[in-house]
Amino acid sequence: MPMSSITAAAPDLPTAASPVVTADRFLAGMRLFASGCAIVAARHGTDRAGLTATALCSVTADPPQLLVCVNRKVRAHALISDSRALSVNVLANSHEPVAKRFAGMVEGVAAEDRFLGSDWGTAITGAPILKDALFSFDCRVVETIPTSTHSLFLCTVVDAVVADPDATPLLYFNGRFAAVS
Incomplete structure (x- = not known):
C-alpha cells in the first residue's frame, strides 16, 4: 500500500495538542512497568547531588551510550548540565534505604546528606560513584534534549565498574520497591 494511502486513511490520529490519554491514566500504566532502580549522581566543584531514577535506558553498545531522563x-x-x-x-535489593534517601522519601534528609551512610568514591569524570552498586556507569x-518538564541527557559511557554481579537487583513496581524472587 502506498504511504499516501496510509496517511490519508488515518485522519483521526491524535496530535501533541490533543493527547488520547490523560496524565493520570498514563502514570497508572507506567506504575505497572517494573523498572530497575539507579542513583544518578553528579558533582560540580564541591557541590554534589543525586536522585533515584528509573527513567534510563541503553542507546547503543558501540559506542556505549545511555539515555538518562532528569526533571529540570x-x-x-x-549539576549535570554544568559538569556535563x-x-x-x-542498585541491589540491599540498597533500598539508599534509594529512599535519594528519592526524598526520608524526612529531614537534606540533599548533601543523602550521600551519608553509603560508601561513595569519585569516577573518572568527577561524578560521585556508589562503590557497592551492582554496577556503575x-x-x-x-x-541535552529539553522536553516538557525533563531533559534527556544522551551520555557516552567512559567507564563501567561491576561490584556485585550476583546480588539481587532492586526494582520499582506499582509505587513500591521490590526484589526479583
Missing part, C-alpha cells in the same frame, strides 16, 4: 526542577539537573558528567549506579553528557 531537581538540584542534580543543574554523571554516574548511573544500579561513569558518563559524559554529549547532548
